[in-house]
Structures are given as structure tokens and as C-alpha cells.
Amino acid sequence: MTLINRRKNLRAKRMALSPSCQAKTASNVAKILSKQTIFQKSQRIAAYFARDGEVNLQSVINQEMNHYKQWFMPVLKINEKSLGFSRYDKNSSLCLNQYGILEPINSANQILKAEDMHLILLPLVGFDRLGNRLGMGGGFYDRALANCPAKSDDGPVLLGIAHSCQECKHIDAEPWDISLHMVITGSEVICVKQK
Numbered sequence: 001m002t003l004i005n006r007r008k009n010l011r012a013k014r015m016a017l018s019p020s021c022q023a024k025t026a027s028n029v030a031k032i033l034s035k036q037t038i039f040q041k042s043q044r045i046a047a048y049f050a051r052d053g054e055v056n057l058q059s060v061i062n063q064e065m066n067h068y069k070q071w072f073m074p075v076l077k078i079n080e081k082s083l084g085f086s087r088y089d090k091n092s093s094l095c096l097n098q099y100g101i102l103e104p105i106n107s108a109n110q111i112l113k114a115e116d117m118h119l120i121l122l123p124l125v126g127f128d129r130l131g132n133r134l135g136m137g138g139g140f141y142d143r144a145l146a147n148c149p150a151k152s153d154d155g156p157v158l159l160g161i162a163h164s165c166q167e168c169k170h171i172d173a174e175p176w177d178i179s180l181h182m183v184i185t186g187s188e189v190i191c192v193k194q195k
Contacts, residue, residue, distance in 0.1 A: 006168075007134060013166065017163060022053070026058075026059060029186055032184050044112075054161075055162060062090075074144075086110060087106060119156055127171070131180040159181060161183075180192055
């Protein structure tokens with residue numbers, strides 16, 4: 001199966017989940033995530049606005065907004081094919097980017113790099129138990145994460161968020177692919193590598 005077809009099939013699986021299944025997974029992920037030590041210790045957390053059947057993190061973001069955590073959301077710079085993270089709170093103004101994804105509206109000097117985060121919650125199209133991930137295919141996250149220290153305590157923990165049905169037996173990683181430290185689904189925490 002080609003990578004394009006694999007992405008299409010995995011996206012179709014998560015889109016086919018009923019609203020009640022989506023809500024249950026989101027609730028379970030929020031409970032599991034909030035109990036993780038790395039989440040409790042992190043102050044600067046990058047998340048995402050769910051779309052296309054992705055696990056919705058809005059409840060955990062809203063719940064933890066006032067607990068000394070700074071939330072950031074991805075902001076795409078389409079012309080540069082890059083991704084940064086903009087501060088997000090309950091008063092943030094939002095707009096739709098070129099791909100129809102919500103983004104906070106902030107000035108360019110308020111956009112931080114991935115390496116400035118403590119924890120990055122990544123939406124996934126697919127994942128395996130080795131920490132390999134399939135994204136939407138644009139490479140935005142891989143480019144943003146390329147400068148993060150992978151083998152030190154200085155870089156962010158990369159935590160994938162997915163539905164259980166998005167698990168793959170094996171994903172062939174390309175040399176530029178950045179792997180995950182952990183994955184959380186609605187039913188389990190998969191620890192891939194120690195940070």
C-alpha cells in the first residue's frame with residue numbers, strides 16, 4: 001500500500017468514529033494525560049486544534065488553562081513551509097489558515113520555536129510502537145522539530161495523541177522523520193523512549 005493510500009485509510013478510520021466514540025476518547029485522553037508526570041511538570045505546552053477526526057484536546061486545555069501552564073498552538077508559515085507555536089488562552093483571537101486550521105492571531109515576534117516548549121502534543125494520522133509517526137504529509141512538524149535536542153533533557157517531550165484505531169504494525173521511517181517519546185490513546189500510554 002502506498003503512503004498516500006495508507007494516510008487516506010487511517011484518516012477514514014478516525015473520521016468514521018461516531019461522535020460519542022470521539023467524545024469518549026477525548027475524555028479518556030484528557031484523564032490519562034493530566035496524570036502524566038511530564039504533563040504535570042511542563043509549563044509551556046504545545047497542543048493543536050482538532051480537525052479531520054483528530055482527538056479533541058480542548059477540554060484538557062480549558063481545564064488546565066489556569067494551572068500555571070502556558071498553552072501554545074501551531075502557526076503555519078506557508079511560504080516558508082515552517083511551523084511555530086503561538087501563545088493561546090481563553091481571550092485569544094483566532095483565524096483560519098490556508099488549510100482551514102484555526103490559529104491564534106499574534107505578531108511574528110510572539111511565535112516560539114519547538115525547542116522552546118517543554119511538551120508538544122502532536123496530532124497523528126498513524127503511529128507504531130517504536131514511536132514512528134505518520135502526519136498529514138506536509139512535513140511541517142518534522143521541520144519544526146528538526147532542531148530539538150533529541151538525546152538531552154533540554155528538548156521538549158514529543159507526545160502523540162491518537163485513537164487506538166490509528167495504530168500501525170510498522171511505519172517505515174525516513175531519515176528526516178522525528179520519532180515520538182510517547183503516545184496516548186483513549187485506552188493506554190505507550191512509552192517509546194525515555195527522555
